[in-house]
Amino acid sequence: MLEYREKAVLEVAACTCDRCGLRMSPEDGEWHERVSLAWRCGFHSVFGDCSELSLDLCQHCVKATLGEWIRVSQRDLGDGLLRLATYVWYDATDADAWMRCPHPELGGKTPYEAATDAVGAEQVEAILGRILHGIPT
Ligand SMILES: [Zn+2]
Known part of the structure; x- marks a missing residue:
C-alpha cells in the first residue's frame, strides 16, 4: 500500500x-x-x-x-504529426492509415487534410494526445 x-x-x-x-x-x-x-x-x-x-x-x-x-522556416505539419501518430499507434502503417481516415472531430477531413494549416494540425495533435492518454475522443 x-x-x-x-x-x-x-x-x-x-x-x-x-x-x-x-x-x-x-x-x-x-x-x-x-x-x-x-x-x-x-x-x-x-x-x-x-x-x-x-x-x-x-x-x-x-x-x-x-x-x-533568426532562421525562420515552416515545419512540415503532416510529417511531424505522422511521427506522433506512429508513436501513438506503435506502427507506421497503422499511423498512416489513421492519418488517411476522415475524422468527425475534423469536420470529416482526414488528419492529413486538416494538418495543412496550423489550426488543423493542433486539432490533430490534440486528438492524438487524447488517444495516447486513453481519453475518449
Ligand atoms: Zn518585449
Missing part, C-alpha cells in the same frame, strides 16, 4: 519581458511565444567567468533585437 504526503509545487505563473516590460501569463497567446534563456558561462566569457545569465523576452522583442539573424 502506498502512502502519500502533500508536496508544494511551484510553477511559473507569469513572465515579464526584460526589454519592453510586457507581462505574459499562460492565459494569453504571448506566453507561448516568449523566449526564456538561463545559462552559466564558462571561463573567458565576455560576461565574466562562471557568471549566471538569464533573459526573458516577448516575441516582439526577440524579433526586434535578433530578427535579422
